[in-house]
Amino acid sequence: MIPSVLPTYARAPLTFVKGEGSWLVEADGRRFLDLGAGIAVNALGHAHPPLVQALADQAQAVWHTSNLYHIPAQQKLADLIVDKTFADTVFFTNSGTESCELAVKMARKYWFDKGQPERTEIICFTGSFHGRSSAGIAAAGSEKMTKGFGPLLPGFTHLEFGDHDALNAAASDKIAAIMVEPVQGEGGIRPLPDACLKGLRDLCDEHGILLILDEVQCGVGRTGKLFAHEWSGVTPDIMMVAKGIGGGFPIGCVLATEEAASGMTLGTHGSTYGGNPLGCAVGHAVLTEVADDAFLAEVNRKAGLLRQKLEGLVASFPEVFESVRGSGLMLGLKCKVINTDVVTAGYAAGVITVPAADNVIRLLPPLNITDEEIAEAQTRLTAAAESL
Numbered sequence: 001m002i003p004s005v006l007p008t009y010a011r012a013p014l015t016f017v018k019g020e021g022s023w024l025v026e027a028d029g030r031r032f033l034d035l036g037a038g039i040a041v042n043a044l045g046h047a048h049p050p051l052v053q054a055l056a057d058q059a060q061a062v063w064h065t066s067n068l069y070h071i072p073a074q075q076k077l078a079d080l081i082v083d084k085t086f087a088d089t090v091f092f093t094n095s096g097t098e099s100c101e102l103a104v105k106m107a108r109k110y111w112f113d114k115g116q117p118e119r120t121e122i123i124c125f126t127g128s129f130h131g132r133s134s135a136g137i138a139a140a141g142s143e144k145m146t147k148g149f150g151p152l153l154p155g156f157t158h159l160e161f162g163d164h165d166a167l168n169a170a171a172s173d174k175i176a177a178i179m180v181e182p183v184q185g186e187g188g189i190r191p192l193p194d195a196c197l198k199g200l201r202d203l204c205d206e207h208g209i210l211l212i213l214d215e216v217q218c219g220v221g222r223t224g225k226l227f228a229h230e231w232s233g234v235t236p237d238i239m240m241v242a243k244g245i246g247g248g249f250p251i252g253c254v255l256a257t258e259e260a261a262s263g264m265t266l267g268t269h270g271s272t273y274g275g276n277p278l279g280c281a282v283g284h285a286v287l288t289e290v291a292d293d294a295f296l297a298e299v300n301r302k303a304g305l306l307r308q309k310l311e312g313l314v315a316s317f318p319e320v321f322e323s324v325r326g327s328g329l330m331l332g333l334k335c336k337v338i339n340t341d342v343v344t345a346g347y348a349a350g351v352i353t354v355p356a357a358d359n360v361i362r363l364l365p366p367l368n369i370t371d372e373e374i375a376e377a378q379t380r381l382t383a384a385a386e387s388l
């Protein structure tokens with residue numbers, strides 16, 4: 001008999017009933033150090049008091065009114081995002097994949113309105129992940145995600161991540177947009193070198209192509225800048241955001257320049273829940289804390305500390321781990337044993353990590369993890385490695 005919850009997830013035999021900072025408490029009372037943060041979502045850890053307060057205050061005032069009316073919390077968050085980023089305008093969604101949907105629609109509508117309705121093709125890369133909606137799976141293109149779900153949304157070209165020759169050959173003034181993650185998350189923590197992002201920007205400028213960055217996982221302070229592309233000094237035309245911006249409350253958004261957004265006029269897009277007061281109140285509290293130079297400096301310092309511990313782990317257990325990679329507090333340990341075995345060993349040692357493609361385990365701790373917790377992470381990961 002089919003379970004009452006549609007059985008699409010392979011769940012670990014763990015049930016967390018409480019969260020406090022970087023810690024999750026299992027139903028049986030065991031405490032787990034959370035280096036997964038709900039897949040880079042709990043940017044400020046669990047039950048962070050300012051977020052709890054922001055949510056409670058908004059819940060007392062009004063939960064939902066719809067986009068038929070003005071929503072002050074939405075306006076306030078949009079103003080903050082525009083102030084802190086390249087963006088001139090923001091549309092609020094509820095998830096990463098919805099942000100992908102709008103990014104694709106926005107790019108195509110842009111060219112339609114420019115009198116080039118045939119300019120619909122979007123270049124994407126192998127190993128990428130853009131969510132599970134029809135546009136998201138077509139954009140990622142992997143057999144694992146698309147098999148059985150045809151006919152797929154047309155108009156996506158897939159190039160090998162890192163194949164510059166193929167990219168130069170494919171780029172032309174027939175291409176609508178290039179969509180890329182500055183650091184691939186699900187693909188196994190694969191950073192796009194800054195020089196490549198600069199090169200992509202130049203290529204886009206040369207052919208008038210729109211650059212869409214998917215910062216759903218690597219954004220909101222994760223790499224030690226508010227958004228990962230800031231390391232390279234170039235800016236996108238359109239950017240997808242979700243995960244960390246809600247700190248655990250479901251909210252996402254699409255950021256765009258005025259030019260790139262020019263096709264999205266009255267009535268061209270909408271969402272019932274998108275920009276809901278509760279989500280926006282929490283998003284504003286998250287961003288207020290993260291979009292701060294002192295906070296980001298601490299993320300970078302702690303990232304250095306964690307990375308150093310992980311390098312030590314690789315040196316101590318060369319038969320378990322191959323290397324460390326990533327950026328900021330978006331780190332990956334490439335494994336020599338099966339990555340999911342390492343994750344399972346971590347559970348036994350009371351530490352949570354997240355598997356990714358390319359036999360990697362991801363470490364995506366809360367951005368406000370403490371130095372003591374980083375030391376504890378090393379202790380628990382060492383215990384996990386010893387058990388293998």
Ligand SMILES: *Cc1c(COP(=O)(O)O)cnc(C)c1O
Nearest residue numbers: 095096097129130131185216217
């Ligand atoms: C998680 C993720 C998505 C999809 O987000 P959902 O909220 O699960 O729809 C899209 N892009 C990237 C890079 C992601 O990591």
